[in-house]
């Protein structure tokens with residue numbers, strides 16, 4: 001689906017809020033989706049992300065969720081995520097609602113992993129589970145969990161973006177993406193609960209290792225034959241995921257009782273995998289060693305030369 | 309809240325105009341949504357103009373969708389129309405209570421409150437969706453996709469907190485001159501249902517208008533006790549909004 005307004009704000013445009021009169025300068029478009037466009041903006045030398053929507057009601061429900069999360073003080077963080085809410089009068093004479101949030105410098109999970117290597121996946125995954133547990137503590141399900149909505153900054157630190165799918169436990173999930181959806185895989189309801197996010201997380205694990213075969217599997221199965229077992233079979237055929245098999249089975253079959261339990265078992269898997277390679281010098285350390293040996297050699301060479 | 313969701317791939321060719329029938333539905337408080345379903349190619353200019361007009365007369369929305377996106381389109385139209393119905397009711401209240409003529413006019417804090425109530429109503433009010441499926445010859449290869457979309461919709465509706473029911477009709481009906489047949493009466497759960505639609509070869513006519521009227525009739529039929537007063541939340545709107 002595309003947004004129902006197709007203009008794009010050029011760089012340098014100044015956006016002044018109708019109610020609070022703050023000004024923001026547009027730097028560039030960060031992304032767009034079903035509910036609006038997200039721009040990188042600047043105000044008093046600080047960067048923010050600004051989401052401009054076409055539909056006041058849709059955007060407002062997202063804002064309501066962000067405000068509820070902020071009020072519940074679930075997230076132990078000094079900077080707030082939601083910064084300001086206001087309206088902007090477009091050059092077309094219409095008014096567009098917007099909200100300003102913290103700018104998250106990072107790459108989407110898939111981009112991050114393909115650039116930095118899959119060895120970052122366990123850390124990023126753990127960090128994502130922690131993020132989910134903060135939300136779940138307030139009895140919210142993230143809903144539309146997928147690789148594009150997970151931004152990763154340095155050292156595998158994870159932030160979720162796109163709160164359009166966030167749903168209170170017990171209500172119907174407001175927004176989802178088929179391939180990550182528990183209902184689509186005949187694995188349960190579309191009611192918001194902890195298991196809903198964990199199911200999507202399970203699919204996400206397969207997605208980051210083999211997106212192509214996951215898409216092929218979804219496309220080849222008859223609707224009534226889609227099942228968590230099919231996903232597990234696919235996961236078993238990916239060598240790197242095999243040690244995670246038990247964890248994935250619990251996530252996809254919905255047998256974890258909450259995210260904390262899932263996070264604990266994830267840590268156990270991390271410990272097992274990191275332990276396995278500890279007998280040999282890891283690749284990065286070897287690299288470091290070669291580099292420092294070379295440095296040492298050059299240093300000695302220069303010392304000898306200048307000393308002579 | 310009451311909705312008819314028409315899934316078709318062509319033009320009506322017998323009986324009362326579907327636009328007139330949709331207007332009648334709208335007058336009785338039923339929103340009519342239309343999905344024009346494509347396999348390859350398109351509906352032709354006349355077909356897409358017709359579905360748009362049916363939806364406009366029926367106070368609903370219309371979309372063209374490929375069989376691959378049918379489930380998503382059906383979900384999206386149903387959800388949007390629920391929100392729209394609530395929005396209309398809220399707009400009336402806004403004028404009376406807050407003196408604003410639209411949600412956009414309200415300052416952000418007030419808007420937040422109103423939208424919170426709207427979200428609550430969208431989730432909790434009772435909803436009935438009658439699916440009206442064009443099962444004429446050209447639709448035959450698309451019926452599997454249609455059934456999947458129905459199942460998928462039922463799954464989403466089941467997750468709502470408010471009671472949600474669907475019914476399924478197809479047209480043209482049997483060779484005995486029925487314009488439309490009921491395949492599945494109001495239900496909350498379709499898991500036990502093997503197949504919604506018959507796979508028989510249908511006659512060549514497409515009596516879309518008469519079929520819509522038949523479904524409107526079905527909405528009028530006295531409901532079993534538990535369904536009385538399906539619009540009760542409309543009446544309570546003013547308690548929520550202020």
Ligand SMILES: Nc1ncnc2c1ncn2[C@@H]1O[C@H](COP(=O)(O)OP(=O)(O)OP(=O)(O)O)[C@@H](O)[C@H]1O
Pocket residue numbers: 030031032033034035036037038049051101102103104105148149161162163164
């Ligand atoms: N706070 C942020 N910091 C940096 N980038 C962001 C931020 N919020 C959103 N983005 C970028 O903008 C893109 C679109 O934002 P978002 O997903 O919120 O839009 P949407 O309309 O809800 O999209 P969708 O169709 O996925 O629901 C994101 O994928 C992300 O790349």
